[in-house]
Amino acid sequence: MSDSAVDPAEVRHVADLARVDLDEAELERFAEQFGEILDAFETLEEVPEVEREADLVNVMRPDERKESLDQEQALQNAEDEEGFFKGPKVS
Amino acid sequence: MSYNAFITRETIEGEEDGPLAGKTVAVKDNISTEGVRTTCGSAMLEEYVPPYDAAVVERLLEAGATIPGKTNMDEFGMGTTTETSAFGPTDNPAAEGRVPGGSSGGSAAAVAAGEADLALGTDTGGSVRCPAAFTGTVGIKPTYGLVSRYGLIAYANSLEQIGPIAPSVEEAAELLEVIAGLDDRDSTTRDAHEEVGERSPDGVREYAFADAADGDVDGLEIGIPTELLEGADERVVETFWDAIDELEARGASYHEVAMESLSHAVEAYYVIAMSEASSNLARFDGVRYGPTPEYEGNWNEEFAAVREEGFGEEVKRRILLGTYALSAGYHDKYYKQAQDARAWVKQDFDSALSEADVLASPTMPVPPMERGESLDDPLTMYLADANTTPVNLANLPAISVPAGETSDGLPVGLQLIGPAFGEREIIRAGSALA
Numbered sequence: 352m353s354d355s356a357v358d359p360a361e362v363r364h365v366a367d368l369a370r371v372d373l374d375e376a377e378l379e380r381f382a383e384q385f386g387e388i389l390d391a392f393e394t395l396e397e398v399p400e401v402e403r404e405a406d407l408v409n410v411m412r413p414d415e416r417k418e419s420l421d422q423e424q425a426l427q428n429a430e431d432e433e434g435f436f437k438g439p440k441v442s
Numbered sequence: 443m444s445y446n447a448f449i450t451r452e453t454i455e456g457e458e459d460g461p462l463a464g465k466t467v468a469v470k471d472n473i474s475t476e477g478v479r480t481t482c483g484s485a486m487l488e489e490y491v492p493p494y495d496a497a498v499v500e501r502l503l504e505a506g507a508t509i510p511g512k513t514n515m516d517e518f519g520m521g522t523t524t525e526t527s528a529f530g531p532t533d534n535p536a537a538e539g540r541v542p543g544g545s546s547g548g549s550a551a552a553v554a555a556g557e558a559d560l561a562l563g564t565d566t567g568g569s570v571r572c573p574a575a576f577t578g579t580v581g582i583k584p585t586y587g588l589v590s591r592y593g594l595i596a597y598a599n600s601l602e603q604i605g606p607i608a609p610s611v612e613e614a615a616e617l618l619e620v621i622a623g624l625d626d627r628d629s630t631t632r633d634a635h636e637e638v639g640e641r642s643p644d645g646v647r648e649y650a651f652a653d654a655a656d657g658d659v660d661g662l663e664i665g666i667p668t669e670l671l672e673g674a675d676e677r678v679v680e681t682f683w684d685a686i687d688e689l690e691a692r693g694a695s696y697h698e699v700a701m702e703s704l705s706h707a708v709e710a711y712y713v714i715a716m717s718e719a720s721s722n723l724a725r726f727d728g729v730r731y732g733p734t735p736e737y738e739g740n741w742n743e744e745f746a747a748v749r750e751e752g753f754g755e756e757v758k759r760r761i762l763l764g765t766y767a768l769s770a771g772y773h774d775k776y777y778k779q780a781q782d783a784r785a786w787v788k789q790d791f792d793s794a795l796s797e798a799d800v801l802a803s804p805t806m807p808v809p810p811m812e813r814g815e816s817l818d819d820p821l822t823m824y825l826a827d828a829n830t831t832p833v834n835l836a837n838l839p840a841i842s843v844p845a846g847e848t849s850d851g852l853p854v855g856l857q858l859i860g861p862a863f864g865e866r867e868i869i870r871a872g873s874a875l876a
Contacts, residue, residue, distance in 0.1 A: 362762065365762050365765050365766050365769065366746075366762055367746075368765050368769065369720060369761050369762055369765040370724075370727075370742060370745045370746045370749060371746055371749045371750060371753065371758050371761060371762065372746040372747055372749070372750035373750065373758065374750075377755065377758070381758075381759060381762065384759070384820055384821070385762075385763065385766070387821050388712075388763060388820065388821050388824070389763075389766075389776075391709055391821060391824075391825075392709050392712070392713055392767070392776055392780075393775075394706060394709055395706060395709055395710060395713070395776065395779035395780055395782075395783055396779065397706065398703075398706050398710075398779055398782050398783045398786060399782070399786065400782060401782045401783075401785040401786045401789065402785070403781070403782075403785045410629040410630075411629075412626065412629070420493055420494070424493035425493075425730075427491065427493060428489070428490050428491060428730065428731035428732075429729065429730050429731060429734070430734040436729055436730060437729075437734075438729045438741065439729075439737070439739070439740065439741045439743075439744035439745070440739075440740050440741060440744075441740065441741050
């Protein structure tokens, strides 16, 4: 097994990509656990190349207008402003 | 005593008549119920009320079932013990002080404690079969595509199916019959009558799952993958062989089979499941639902803060590992290899099932753990899913039935795996034991 130790800066980078804040304690804990877990994932190197089955088919339906949630239903779980979703600043 | 099996107790009445009239069916809290809070065991959805019913809920209500509430679960289905719920852990009615298994632990506990006649769970890597095994109940993971996932709050779409938990194989089969079937809102569903059913007198093919629960295993050939016994707890292995002896006494025979791919399945499962989770859970950004606190900052910063607050540690761990496995430079190393392993597992199952009617193994390699015992060691927890995850990778059906108890009184489950749409075979074989 290779040495895939993960340092906290790397975990911080992935957490930024995934848009999840972590506190310092979580960061330390995850760095420690990720090395061990990724080591286990590396055993997948031993898997031979396998011919994948190619008999998958797309299932399509006609592109028709159907009933959907109305505005009130769509907004019922959200903070809204005059019938719109209210989100944070974009920049 | 309370097992904390339910997150929300609210009665939803179904039609007056139907095959489930007079029965209560508890529903896992990641399956949408119109007007009734559906939390996924997460603070992120603590106040979420779906505006529509899942397809399986529509079918339950049409069949006359009464839903007594929404059951506790590992947050977003991520766990093997039902201890990662934001609403507290569930206890095991069949072994108090121990975990009920996960992630559908609330559903299994509700059935085991008699708080519901039947229940629905979801099985992404064993989440119906594991809690069934740990609570002495029966759980079925259907063939991928047999049951609609419309209205299921997804975690890993290519792996998960909704399945029944019940006190007996026949009752589980009855519930499966109600929820199975084509749904035009889930394009992965299949009308499997041709594969599954038998002809009724009027020429129409029916699933007839419950009819298959006749206990007749005379002439049944069972394959036992040796990889799934390796490393299992001795007490579990002993109980497993006792159950195989019982099937043999009733006319079945068995042979051992080597399936090399299975020793890589659990790692492949976690890479794929975490990758899908990292993508699926991107929708929880606090805008359309979820907590809407006032944070200072731009969209990205607020998004990250909402997710820190709303998600528990196991969910964050999987989102991060999934993001890692899919990120530039690592995709080929982890995700592509995992897909190769998945194809290999499928081939191995096809080959093993060409020489056996069903495959058998212990459902879980260990008896139910004590509560709190395994939370700090995620890798050990993930490896406990070694026997159930291969089935999800191969999209096959499997059932967990009680195999008996260890000498110290802990429930052990026997898993029977069938070919695609071979629900009747595993139901028939399982019904010889429960």
